Amino acid sequence: xxxxxxxxxxxxxxxxxxxxxxxxxxxxxxxxxxxxxxxxxxxxxxxxxxxxxxxxxxxxxxxxxxxxxxxxxxxxxxxxxxxxxxxxxxxxxxxxxxxxxxxxxxxxxxxxxxxxxxxxxxxxxxxxxxxxxxxxxxxxxxxxxxxxxxxxxxxxxxxxxxxxxxxxxxxxxxxxxxxxxxxxxxxxxxxxxxxxxxxxxxxxxxxxxxxxxxxxxxxxxxxxxxxxxxxxxxxxxxxxxxxxxxxxxxxxxxxxxxxxxxxxxxxxxxxxxxxxxxxxxxxxxxxxxxxxxxxxxxxxxxxxxxxxxxxxxxxxxxxxxxxxxxxxxxxxxxxxxxxxxxxxxxxxxxxxxxxxxxxxxxxxxxxxxxxxxxxxxxxxxxxxxxxxxxxxxxxxxxxxxxxxxxxxxxxxxxxxxxxxxxxxxxxxxxxxxxxxxxxxxxxxxxxxxxxxxxxxxxxxxxxxxxxxxxxxxxxxx
RNA sequence: GGCGCGGUAGCCAAGUGGUAAGGCAGAGGUCUGCAAAACCUUUAUUCGUGAGUUCGAUUCUCACCCGCGCCUCCA
Numbered sequence: 001x002x003x004x005x006x007x008x009x010x011x012x013x014x015x016x017x018x019x020x021x022x023x024x025x026x027x028x029x030x031x032x033x034x035x036x037x038x039x040x041x042x043x044x045x046x047x048x049x050x051x052x053x054x055x056x057x058x059x060x061x062x063x064x065x066x067x068x069x070x071x072x073x074x075x076x077x078x079x080x081x082x083x084x085x086x087x088x089x090x091x092x093x094x095x096x097x098x099x100x101x102x103x104x105x106x107x108x109x110x111x112x113x114x115x116x117x118x119x120x121x122x123x124x125x126x127x128x129x130x131x132x133x134x135x136x137x138x139x140x141x142x143x144x145x146x147x148x149x150x151x152x153x154x155x156x157x158x159x160x161x162x163x164x165x166x167x168x169x170x171x172x173x174x175x176x177x178x179x180x181x182x183x184x185x186x187x188x189x190x191x192x193x194x195x196x197x198x199x200x201x202x203x204x205x206x207x208x209x210x211x212x213x214x215x216x217x218x219x220x221x222x223x224x225x226x227x228x229x230x231x232x233x234x235x236x237x238x239x240x241x242x243x244x245x246x247x248x249x250x251x252x253x254x255x256x257x258x259x260x261x262x263x264x265x266x267x268x269x270x271x272x273x274x275x276x277x278x279x280x281x282x283x284x285x286x287x288x289x290x291x292x293x294x295x296x297x298x299x300x301x302x303x304x305x306x307x308x309x310x311x312x313x314x315x316x317x318x319x320x321x322x323x324x325x326x327x328x329x330x331x332x333x334x335x336x337x338x339x340x341x342x343x344x345x346x347x348x349x350x351x352x353x354x355x356x357x358x359x360x361x362x363x364x365x366x367x368x369x370x371x372x373x374x375x376x377x378x379x380x381x382x383x384x385x386x387x388x389x390x391x392x393x394x395x396x397x398x399x400x401x402x403x404x405x406x407x408x409x410x411x412x413x414x415x416x417x418x419x420x421x422x423x424x425x426x427x428x429x430x431x432x433x434x435x436x437x438x439x440x441x442x443x444x445x446x447x448x449x450x451x452x453x454x455x456x457x458x459x460x461x462x463x464x465x466x467x468x469x470x471x472x473x474x475x476x477x
Numbered sequence: 478g479g480c481g482c483g484g485u486a487g488c489c490a491a492g493u494g495g496u497a498a499g500g501c502a503g504a505g506g507u508c509u510g511c512a513a514a515a516c517c518u519u520u521a522u523u524c525g526u527g528a529g530u531u532c533g534a535u536u537c538u539c540a541c542c543c544g545c546g547c548c549u550c551c552a
Contacts, residue, residue: 030552040552043552072550156548158480239546268483279551280551308491310482311482312483312544314489316488316489319488322488323501325502326499326501329501370492373490373491373492373499375499376499377499379498379500389515390515451510451511463513465514466512473514
């Protein structure tokens, strides 16, 4: 089914078709590795993950790149304050980022790249910008000459004149021709890490990193006959539209004379108590914070995924509780259809409902990734199937079709598998031992002992459910 | 001030020019030794406010009110 995507460039939902049939070249602005990512950051990455997973299920080969910025002002300041090298510091938070992505089941981009591994490419690109008159050197720094790129501002809808008058002058940037010009290469300052360049020691500006890595790994692979340098999708958080993505466009298009990206996809913000979650405001939760409070990464992912990406999501612990409960419903259902002994029959109406749910889910996702509507389709099927199970209509012939819908759902949402149980958890053997004792007590109608054992298991995080006719099941809470 | 997103039940949230999906929570019931899970019933005469267009608007138009974001590093 054809995907329709909102494109910031045109401010409308458009049918998506990649330049090269069957292959999507996509770049996502990742994290600056100066601290743990918070769940606001991960909202964007879960959104991107869902987009990429959906494209994959539609048969596309998704050639994706995500960068990790490993040199910037904050990192330099923090790493030196911590008495560690920039590289060491970046490695630590890059590893933490990878770990959090795994917990949240974010599939890694095909290429995860570090800015400092591409410095020579950045220098070369800046040299070309200087040579073509789009950039100039001042006192060892290089700036992009905005006056040379009239198309600036198209993505964000910014008025250039307004920018010019409104711009504040950074103390570092006194040498710029115009206040609105942005830095491509920063001259070295005492005590900072540096790389050699034609303009002396220094380091790249933030914006040039993404442009150059995207162009090297994806733009250069544009298919025959299409504009060189053009990629299919560029994604990131909405706050990146201006100035970051605007600057990226300028840096690339000034040289290639071709569109940098055909679709710009921006994920809306996560709010906390009605305000943007940000490191600066200090109102953030990391995945680790929430895990310490007993929440599961899969529930975090569910919450982040359940609100369509173009809508601001106000994060609350109550919302996370709700997500936990909703997800539990899906898991219990999956357990139920896997484990319940079924009669050798088929409820054909139910299989039709499964097919309808599957179609509705795909259609919802195809319409600009409407995850809320996709979930509704799944819950409709869950209720229909539970009703059939209760009534004894759910037969062996229904198991595979219904499970297939859940599998298709989880291929995108990736929430059904259980999280790793806590390290302190009882071993499965210990759990089974206690369950067996409880079963024995129940057969003896020793309810006091049975209930005590159930409480003991409950305290250890194991939820016990009896099944009619004897036996039971359990799960981690 | 400019640009953008949004205001739908207690909470989260979908959606359409024709009379309100789904989830969570609550209440009652069925089932259960008791639970849990599941199922059934129930919870918005109404979609920020006002006006307009229309046979009919939550959905279109205009105005206004409110929340948030970007305009500076930021997912």
